[in-house]
Amino acid sequence: MSATVIRDVRIFDGEGIVPRGSVLVRDGLIACVGQVDVPGDAxxxxxxxxxxxxxxxxxxxxxxxxxxxxxxxxxxTTELDMFSVPSILRQVRAEAAKPYAADLRTSGTGATAPGGHPSQFMAEVFGAFPMLSSAEDSVPFVRDRVAEGADYLKILIEDGSAMGMPLPCLDAATVQALVEAAHAQGLLAVAHATTQAGAELAVAAGIDGLTHVFLADSEVDRLAARLAEARVFVTATLALFESLDDQAGTSLAADERIGARLSPELRAAVGHTPPGFSSVPGLAVHTAETTAALHRAGVVMLAGTDANDGPHGAFPVVHGASLHRELECLTMAGLTPVQALAAATSVPAKCYGLDDRGRIAPGLRADLLLVEGDPTQDITATRSIAGVWRQGRSVPYATAWGLT
Known part of the structure; x- marks a missing residue:
């Protein structure tokens, strides 16, 4: 693989800004940052x-x-998958090994109660998958996830109240046992909890992270302080919540920097409440305010979308594109552009132990994004993509995804 030099560019290195410098890439790694001697083969x-x-x-x-x-x-260039089933997992792992695909880390099959979330959506498409009936099931369940190749454990704490559909839910003893079993296997334990009660249960069990911001009550500041003290990170997924409110997420597809590269099906779906769901007025504002409260308290925030456009059809948050809206949502909730960019680079890398990526520094993977303009001032500049590299290989990006 020949060398590449990106010369005289503004650098956001995952944590801070270098106003002007160059980056040398060789053999899939970042070789030098700053003053670079350009090799003859570059x-x-x-x-x-x-x-x-x-x-x-x-x-x-x-x-x-x-x-x-x-x-x-x-x-x-990296996705953290938060629920999969073995048949799908084999296929996406093979795809992640390709040079022009995002890398993947996964929870494998998440831990949920029989008939619990997300079986009401997934069972029809993928068939049966393992579930837990009691705390006694926790150790063998986690052992099976390790054998499956899980990188962390996802725990579903969802009684359906936030969705308007009552669902069976794991009890506190089972959640506690799952967290302990995960930690015993050296795995992070993260939890889906859309209510404040569910989030409190997760924190009491020793959870490492929450995969959504929750629907908060008047005591949100107290829980925010508790999350910060316990160093529990939170992935907000604000772009998802605003779509369930039929809010301004539709502006993403209207932005030609993104929309022109979406298939017609995806462009029509982005930001709109999906079929089968009811719009929840005020949800976007509520979750943004909760995110702001968590951020003020010092909770570590991560950027994530819950991208779910798959075999069941188009979804309002889509792989790749919707993360650019999530970044904008985080700034609307009070993060600075630099903090939002860190939430999508160095911060998740640190939280999930991905020590080889998330920053621009010598010796790390040359997973890089080049954009026109300055997203440290205008976060939407991330949409003006001028180049993408995955382990030093330039990724074709100019044509619309799904179009010919």
Whole structure:
């Protein structure tokens, strides 16, 4: 693989800004940052007026065949999958090994009660998958996930009240046992909890992270302080919540920097309440305010979308593209553009132990995103994609995904 130099570019290195510098990439790794001697075999990319960022990490997705290739075209070079089943997992892992697809980490099959979330959606498409009836099932369940190749454990604490559909839910003893079993196996334990009661249960059990911001009550500041003290990170998924409110997420597809590269089906779905769901007025504002309260309290926030466009059809948050809206939503909730960019690069890498990515530094993977303009001032500049590299390989990105 020949060398690449991205020259005289603004660099967001995952944590801070280098106003002007160059980056040398060789053999899939970042070789040098700053003052670079250009090798004779190097391809030179001019960076004037552009910003170079680490490849983006979407900290909450559901990976399906074809979607990792879609994601990387929008600068998402790593996806953290938050529920899969063995048949799908084999396919997406094979896709993640391709040079022009996002890399993947996964929870494998999440832990839920019999008939619990998300079986009401997934069982019809994928058939039966393992569930837990009691705390005694926790150790063998986690052992099976390790054998499945899970990188962390996802626990579903969902009674359906936030969805308007009562659902069986894991009890506190089972959640506690699952967290302990995960930690005993050296795995992080993260939880889906859409209510404040569910989030409190998860924190009491020793959870490491929450995969959604929750629907808060008047005591949100107290729980926010508790989350910060316990160092529990939270992936907000604000783009998902605003779509369930039929809110301004539709502006993403209307932005030609993104919309022109979406298939007609995806473009029509982005930001709109999906079929089978009822719009929840005020949900977007409520979850943004909760995110703001968590951020003020010092809770570590991650950028994630819950991208779910797969075999069941189009969904309002889509792989790759919707992370750019999530970044904007985070800034609307009070994060600075630099903090939002860190939430999609160095912060999830640190939280999930991905020590080889998320920053632009010598020796790390050359997963890179080059954009026109300055997203550290205008977060929507991440949509003006000028180049994507996955382990040093330039990714085709100019044509619309799904179009010929």
């Amino acid at each position: 391809q030179v990319i001019e960076g004037e007026g552009r910003t170079l960022l680490p490849g983006l990490i979407d900290a909450h997705t559901h990976a399906f065949p074809g979607k990792l290739e879609q994601a990387v075209r929008f600068g998402v």
